Amino acid sequence: MSVLYRSDAPRAAAWAAYFAEHAPDLDFRVWPDAGDLSEVEYLIAWQAPGEFLAALPRLKVLFSSGAGVDHIDFSAVPPHVPVVRMVEPGIIDGMVEYVTFAVLALHRDAFDYVAAQSKGTWAQSEVWPASTRTIGVMGLGVLGRAVLERLATFGFRLRGWNRSRRTLPGVESFAGAEELPVFLRGCDLLICLLPLTDQTQGILNANLFGALRPGAAVINVGRGGHLVQADLLAALDSGQLSRAVLDVTDPEPLPSGHRLWTHPRVFLTPHIASMTQPDTAAPVLLENIRRSQRGEPLSDVIDRSQGY
Ligand code: GLV
Numbered sequence: 109m110s111v112l113y114r115s116d117a118p119r120a121a122a123w124a125a126y127f128a129e130h131a132p133d134l135d136f137r138v139w140p141d142a143g144d145l146s147e148v149e150y151l152i153a154w155q156a157p158g159e160f161l162a163a164l165p166r167l168k169v170l171f172s173s174g175a176g177v178d179h180i181d182f183s184a185v186p187p188h189v190p191v192v193r194m195v196e197p198g199i200i201d202g203m204v205e206y207v208t209f210a211v212l213a214l215h216r217d218a219f220d221y222v223a224a225q226s227k228g229t230w231a232q233s234e235v236w237p238a239s240t241r242t243i244g245v246m247g248l249g250v251l252g253r254a255v256l257e258r259l260a261t262f263g264f265r266l267r268g269w270n271r272s273r274r275t276l277p278g279v280e281s282f283a284g285a286e287e288l289p290v291f292l293r294g295c296d297l298l299i300c301l302l303p304l305t306d307q308t309q310g311i312l313n314a315n316l317f318g319a320l321r322p323g324a325a326v327i328n329v330g331r332g333g334h335l336v337q338a339d340l341l342a343a344l345d346s347g348q349l350s351r352a353v354l355d356v357t358d359p360e361p362l363p364s365g366h367r368l369w370t371h372p373r374v375f376l377t378p379h380i381a382s383m384t385q386p387d388t389a390a391p392v393l394l395e396n397i398r399r400s401q402r403g404e405p406l407s408d409v410i411d412r413s414q415g416y
Contacts, residue, residue: 111150111397114139114160115173122386123152131394150397158184169400171393173384175199175251178304178331182412193416195408196392198385200254203329206381207255207299210327210353211264214297215241219351219375238263242294242321246311247301247330248274248281249416251382255301267291271307292319297327303416304331312336317343325351329381332358337368344373355381 111134113123120138127136137143145163152171161167161184170185171192185191213219217233224231241264245252248270256266256279266279269291273283282291292298298320302308312328312335320326326349328335335358343349353375357368360379368374396406410416 109133109149109401110135110137110143110147111152112137112139112142112145112148112164113173114142114151114153114156116154116384119384119386123390126386126390127394130391131397134397150400152393154179156180156184161185169396169406171396175203175382175384176303176331177410177416178333182415190406190409191412192396192406192408193410194384194389194393195250196384196389198388199382200250202382202385203251203301204254204258206355206377207301207327207329208258210329210375211243211259211297211299212262213375214325214327214351214353215264219373223372239265241265241296242267243297243299244269244291244295245299245301246270247303248276249301249303252299252301255299267295288316289319292316293321295320295324297325299327300330300334302330302334304333305415309333310336312340314339314343317348320349322348323350325349325353327353329355332356332360341367341371344371349373351375353377355379 111127113120113136124136124138127134146165148164149166149168150171151164151167152173154173156170158181167189169190169192172180172194175194177191177193180191215238220233243259243264244267245256246269248268252268253276256268256276260266260278267282268274268276268279269282269288271284273281275281300312302311312326317339340352344352351373354368355377356379362368368376399406
């Protein structure tokens with residue numbers, strides 16, 4: 109019974125140690141030391157190229173080592189092999205932390221004060237209570253819901269938008285393309301936590317920015333492909349948007365010299381908002397392997413027809 113880990117190398121040792129201790133019956137291998145590929149039944153991977161998958165005739169389950177699965181070419185994964193996304197406490201907590209940090213920094217004008225300090229300027233801005241700000245979260249999956257739950261503790265006015273209707277306590281809920289304009293209208297701060305699919309590619313565009321309250325801010329922790337960068341820069345330059353916090357870009361890494369690097373109202377981080385944490389992820393993944401071995405339904409299997 110072989111498990112192959114073909115992902116983030118620095119964290120491979122922690123994964124291997126967990127499996128050695130808790131599942132000694134499983135032969136846990138770390139790429140490139142993969143042995144005979146025809147023995148591999150479970151694959152944990154970020155990238156899974158077609159020619160590599162073709163060399164795994166006994167593959168039973170493909171586990172994405174991250175929350176997103178947009179990097180996986182489903183046409184290369186045999187139809188009987190379920191694809192499981194990473195849903196684990198560590199990745200959820202990391203995302204909640206990052207988004208809370210970005211929301212509070214924007215809400216309390218932290219980026220303006222960093223700029224003011226660098227110029228030695230003592231200039232107070234109005235301090236607005238959280239209850240005066242409307243925050244909209246696009247994407248009400250596990251991450252979006254956890255983010256909303258934490259933001260609620262500060263007293264912000266909250267809205268959520270999802271492809272299909274999701275009702276959450278204390279959150280005004282909007283669903284589908286028809287309700288998107290109403291959702292956007294009046295948002296001071298918009299957070300993108302959508303999966304990247306054909307439907308959501310380029311969703312953060314001039315039309316959407318134009319529907320937000322003038323001077324709104326945007327946080328993108330989804331994928332670079334959600335954002336039309338030229339539209340963002342135009343909206344920042346015209347003042348329609350006040351600021352953007354971006355953890356993802358397209359391409360990654362962002363090429364040197366790109367305007368997003370130096371735009372004074374863009375705060376950029378290199379796709380670190382949240383990461384799979386081996387200590388909390390390995391038990392979740394092992395439980396799914398055990399379910400597969402027992403012939404039980406797996407958790408967090410993605411729907412290929414939806415792309416997430
Ligand atoms: C990171 O972006 C992930 O999908 O986990």
